[in-house]
Amino acid sequence: MMELVVYGVFVGLSLLAYGTRHLANKSEDKKISVSNVNFKSFQKSFFLVYFLALLGDWLQGPYVYKLYAYYGFKESQIAVLYVAGFASSVVFGTCTGPLADIFGRRKCAIAFSIIYTFCCLTKLSPNFNILFIGRIFGGIATSMLFSTFESWYVYEHSEKHGYPPEWIGITFSITTFWNGIIAILAGIISNVGAETLGFGPVAPFVVALGPLVVCGILVIRTWEENYGNRKNDFSGSCMEGLRIIFRDENILLLGTIQSLLESCMYIFVFLWTPVLDTGSTSAPLGMVFSSFMVCIMIGSSTFSLLASKGFSEENILKFCLYLIAGTMTVCCFTARPDASSLDTLISFAAFLVLEIGIGMYFPAISYLRSQVIPESHRANVMNWFRVPMNIITCGALLCLHIESVSRDKRLVFGACLVLALTGILLCNRFMKTFGAKRMEKLQPVDLGKEEKSGLLTEAEG
Structure with missing residues (x-):
């Protein structure tokens, strides 16, 4: 039963991904065409x-x-x-x-x-x-x-x-x-x-x-x-990124939002297999994974469509947080120890929605990072963003040593819900400070469409 559902969902999502990509391409400006032979070879x-x-x-x-x-x-x-x-x-x-x-x-x-x-x-x-x-x-x-x-x-x-x-x-x-x-x-x-x-x-x-x-x-x-730059002091170069984060409220807020949301994402990376591949319900995990990836492509196309309709990247980011909070709420009810086949199917549907949200999140966060992080220290600052995310993720997974948490995954999904809701509150603050700073510039930066249509930077990694 579950296997047929997964294969059917994969085919349906693939058709939906093709349709949304076609609509997104129509809504975007014509991309720059490069015919330089040497460049294409490179x-x-x-x-x-x-x-x-x-x-x-x-x-x-x-x-x-x-x-x-x-x-x-x-x-x-x-x-x-x-x-x-x-x-x-x-x-x-x-x-x-x-x-x-x-x-x-x-x-x-x-x-x-x-x-x-x-x-x-x-x-x-x-x-x-x-x-x-x-x-x-x-x-x-x-x-x-x-x-x-x-x-x-x-x-x-x-x-x-x-x-x-x-x-x-x-x-x-x-x-x-x-x-x-x-x-x-x-x-x-x-x-x-x-x-x-x-x-x-x-x-x-x-x-x-x-x-x-x-x-x-x-x-x-x-x-x-x-x-x-081989002349930079190694330890000094690493610490400079941390100083930049704490000097700018927008960078600090955006980095915290990223850490909270991606913590939910990586905790989900661990949880999806035991939730879907239960003793009574066995799922074809490779096709489930492919379905997740198709959903990310749908989310990326949806981002392009929303951006073309005038939605700001920070509003799309907030919508992603709401989607994740909603899916975590659903899983707080369906990921119970004695989950029925229907519960597992509902959890699977919630996971698909979550992946669509993730697909919208990556191009939104990429654009916002490009606006607030200095180019000279971008890689360093972005690596520091990953530190609290990994600490939160490790803490959540280590809690599975507690028998009650290991037996009932709803507690972990509940913790993810708290993270997502906290991200929404911080996103409201970021929208105010980022909007005020953008108004000061008078002439907004027009970033290339290709940066706004990104799909996946470190997945699951």
């Missing part, structure tokens, strides 16, 4: 490497929880493994960017391939300690994925080749679109390997070895080394 060399890295990352998403459960670990033990990955991001996430600047982005991209390949290999072992080490290295690799590759491209684009800066937006609008397509395909491939062909939940991690190894080989063979 783009393709970046896309090939980056898309393989993304595929290797996304393939690991749908069956992480299922694999740990397959090895016989209790939910509290699985939570510790998730916490190891998030804690690793807290410790290393703020320094991967500066380290890449100092030691070289090409070297870090090669290191990403090696580290993430090792992470996948640890999944072949049922030993808890080996899996724990793998999660730590996975957190490091994820931080490198969302800093090193983009930094390498921007330097090559601007400093080495001297292409116009507006062409950068063209490249990243393409990567944003294909990121979503790759995520959907990764979910389907994972489902086929684990469920259809019957190789079990370890299959997606074996498949992920291919693109990760090829990615590293291509970096070695086709990329040249480049660096950032």
Whole structure:
């Protein structure tokens, strides 16, 4: 029953995603067309490497929880493994960017391939300690994925080749679109390997070895080394981002809102599998994951439609928080220990709505960050935003060691509801301060459409 529902929902959502994307394209201005042959060749060399890295990352998403459960670990033990990955991001996430600047982005991209390949290999072992080490290295690799590759491209684009800066937006609008397509395909491939062909939940991690190894080989063979500012003091560079956050109320408010909302998102990353894949109701997790990714694409298109109708990004952000608060409220009733099949279906529907909200959230927050964070310290400040998010997420998952919380997930969804409601209150304050500051400028900045139509920056990572 659940399997038929999931496949039917995936087909319906795919048609809806196509329709909303078509409407969004009609509402947007015609994109800049670039016919420079050398630029297109340079783009393709970046896309090939980056898309393989993304595929290797996304393939690991749908069956992480299922694999740990397959090895016989209790939910509290699985939570510790998730916490190891998030804690690793807290410790290393703020320094991967500066380290890449100092030691070289090409070297870090090669290191990403090696580290993430090792992470996948640890999944072949049922030993808890080996899996724990793998999660730590996975957190490091994820931080490198969302800093090193983009930094390498921007330097090559601007400093080495001297292409116009507006062409950068063209490249990243393409990567944003294909990121979503790759995520959907990764979910389907994972489902086929684990469920259809019957190789079990370890299959997606074996498949992920291919693109990760090829990615590293291509970096070695086709990329040249480049660096950032190698003269900056490492510790001073990291702390400067923190000082900037506390000096500007808009940055502090936006960063807090981001931390609260993304905490809900990453707690959901852990919870969706045990809620949907119960003893009485078994769901095809790869197709569920692909359905989530289609919903994110629908949300991205919905953002473009709302923006074209005159809705401000801060209003769209507030609407996303309301959507998340609503879905968490629903799950506070349906994610009970003795959930019926109908309860599970309602939870699944709520999760789909949540993912649509997430799809709207990413382009909204990207635009707002571009307006309030100084360009010179953007990567540093954004890494600091992730610290409280990871701490909140780790705290929530560690609470699963408490038997009453582990048995009744509604308590965790209730905590997420509180986070979302707090985000709404802070968003009201941000809208006042940000609006006042924008009025002072008299001439608002007209950002490129491609930055407003982003789909996914660190997913699930």
